[in-house]
Amino acid sequence: MSLRVYNSLHQKKEAFVPLNAGKVRIYACGPTTYDYIHLGNARPLVVFDTIRRYLDFIGYEVTYVQNFTDIDDKIIKRAQDLGEDPLELAARFIEEYYKDASALNVRKATIHPKVSDHLPEITEMIEKLIQGGQAYEVDGDVYFHIPAFPNYGCLSGRTLEDLQAGARVEVDERKKHAMDFALWKAAKVGEPAWDSPWGKGRPGWHIECSAMALKYLGEQFDIHGGGQDLIFPHHENEIAQSEATVGSGPMAKYWIHNGFITVNAEKMSKSLGNFFTLRQILQKFSGDVIRFYLLATHYRSPIDFDDSKLEGARKSLERLRTSRELLREKLSQEAVGGLTKAGHLHTEALAEQLQKTRIMFFEAMNDDFNTALAISQLFDLARETNSLMHQDTNAYCQETKKLLQQVADTFDEFAQVLGLQLKAEKEQGDSALVEGLLELIFSIRTEARKKKDWATADLIRDGLKDLEIVLEDTPQGTRWKKK
Numbered sequence: 001m002s003l004r005v006y007n008s009l010h011q012k013k014e015a016f017v018p019l020n021a022g023k024v025r026i027y028a029c030g031p032t033t034y035d036y037i038h039l040g041n042a043r044p045l046v047v048f049d050t051i052r053r054y055l056d057f058i059g060y061e062v063t064y065v066q067n068f069t070d071i072d073d074k075i076i077k078r079a080q081d082l083g084e085d086p087l088e089l090a091a092r093f094i095e096e097y098y099k100d101a102s103a104l105n106v107r108k109a110t111i112h113p114k115v116s117d118h119l120p121e122i123t124e125m126i127e128k129l130i131q132g133g134q135a136y137e138v139d140g141d142v143y144f145h146i147p148a149f150p151n152y153g154c155l156s157g158r159t160l161e162d163l164q165a166g167a168r169v170e171v172d173e174r175k176k177h178a179m180d181f182a183l184w185k186a187a188k189v190g191e192p193a194w195d196s197p198w199g200k201g202r203p204g205w206h207i208e209c210s211a212m213a214l215k216y217l218g219e220q221f222d223i224h225g226g227g228q229d230l231i232f233p234h235h236e237n238e239i240a241q242s243e244a245t246v247g248s249g250p251m252a253k254y255w256i257h258n259g260f261i262t263v264n265a266e267k268m269s270k271s272l273g274n275f276f277t278l279r280q281i282l283q284k285f286s287g288d289v290i291r292f293y294l295l296a297t298h299y300r301s302p303i304d305f306d307d308s309k310l311e312g313a314r315k316s317l318e319r320l321r322t323s324r325e326l327l328r329e330k331l332s333q334e335a336v337g338g339l340t341k342a343g344h345l346h347t348e349a350l351a352e353q354l355q356k357t358r359i360m361f362f363e364a365m366n367d368d369f370n371t372a373l374a375i376s377q378l379f380d381l382a383r384e385t386n387s388l389m390h391q392d393t394n395a396y397c398q399e400t401k402k403l404l405q406q407v408a409d410t411f412d413e414f415a416q417v418l419g420l421q422l423k424a425e426k427e428q429g430d431s432a433l434v435e436g437l438l439e440l441i442f443s444i445r446t447e448a449r450k451k452k453d454w455a456t457a458d459l460i461r462d463g464l465k466d467l468e469i470v471l472e473d474t475p476q477g478t479r480w481k482k483k
Contacts, residue, residue, distance in 0.1 A: 003366045008255040009155055013368055018222045019253060024060045025221035027213045029230055032069040033093040034078040037100055038275035040261045040268040046291055047258045047299045048225045049106040050419055054365050057417050065216050066109040067209060068094050070116050071202050076191055086192050087116055100278045103287035105419045113212045121211040122203045123196050125245055126183045134244040138174045140186030140199040146179050149240040156232035181237055183207045206237035224252035228259055259302045288421050289314045295371040295418055323382035324422040327408045330389055335401040346388045347400055353384040354407055361414055378414060
């Protein structure tokens with residue numbers, strides 16, 4: 001079964017065919033950095049990290065961009081309340097974000113652009129929209145004129161008539177249309193501001209993602225992701241800005257949105273005051289448990305939060321870890337003797353389950369990244385594995401040991417795709433040590449290349465190759481994989 005994804009743009013599952021064969025470009029909206037992230041923020045981080053991992057696993061070269069919004073009304077207000085510089089406040093919470101993401105085993109994006117580093121690209125994009133007649137300036141503010149983009153509403157299904165009828169915004173007589181949205185905001189006293197052709201000010205929220213996606217992924221890319229709450233107005237406005245700027249579309253071929261996390265059936269959000277920061281939850285549960293909890297439900301389905309469900313996730317993950325630990329203990333034993341008749345039946349049953357698990361895991365992930373079904377396959381494999389290992393009638397011979405090693409490898413392989421840790425702490429520590437040493441070796445080789453010390457760089461590359469580790473130098477850095 002080939003990969004199919006649910007495309008919010010067309011509201012149906014579609015075959016996944018990237019724009020460029022073998023390569024996938026993804027943009028996922030990142031956090032506004034004025035506070036610690038809450039569990040609702042964490043869900044898209046885990047979802048799109050897992051999507052990225054799976055695409056990488058099945059052989060695609062993935063470029064993954066996730067931005068940081070470090071210029072925003074919320075940041076400015078929080079900084080004023082705390083008596084801090086807004087950019088310094090944002091930088092502090094970006095560092096805190098990395099700590100939380102690491103706890104969830106979320107890998108860093110290929111590129112993490114910040115709004116404050118992309119003011120030239122943003123102002124250039126706004127200038128093009130003004131020149132094309134899709135935007136206009138008034139008193140230092142610049143607005144996007146929604147009626148100038150006929151395809152507005154293509155993602156959310158909303159029409160201009162619907163929007164105007166349901167509008168709850170203050171009427172601004174300066175606007176050409178009540179629903180026109182800000183691309184640039186004129187400076188206000190006491191707020192940070194940057195130079196622009198329209199005077200000092202700062203960018204609106206929506207334009208930042210359009211400008212950064214265009215810079216790093218081009219006029220069209222494969223996947224744009226985020227939470228369902230971003231469909232309107234944020235992603236709808238992104239489409240309008242981006243496609244009006246380049247004169248063609250779609251901006252992204254596939255739009256993927258994760259469901260909400262709710263508390264008593266209400267969306268978890270800071271504005272409603274019903275949120276729990278990830279830091280708070282990490283005091284009770286490990287990052288692995290939280291990640292498992294988030295992946296045990298299909299990404300498009302809502303999750304209603306409470307501690308008892310996290311406790312259930314902890315117990316479920318512990319069952320998988322126990323099976324993996326039993327495998328480790330069994331594989332450390334010496335294989336002797338041969339299979340009894342009863343032992344042969346149990347080994348045959350496990351071999352069949354292993355084959356089924358591998359097939360069903362891929363089918364689940366290929367069906368719109370169904371992590372919930374994929375995880376269930378690991379439990380089926382664990383049950384059959386435990387059954388074999390508890391049979392006294394099964395002599396532990398080389399044939400059985402070879403099969404159990406294949407099972408252990410499958411657990412580790414699929415756990416890595418899901419970003420879960422199933423190995424015992426010692427094995428995890430050994431793995432972390434190896435990865436740390438590799439990173440150190442890569443940094444030494446990078447410095448050698450900068451100094452044009454090709455002999456040292458090649459010596460490291462060839463030495464790793466002898467260890468069956470292949471290096472690939474890319475504009476984003478050095479990638480590695482085992483042969």
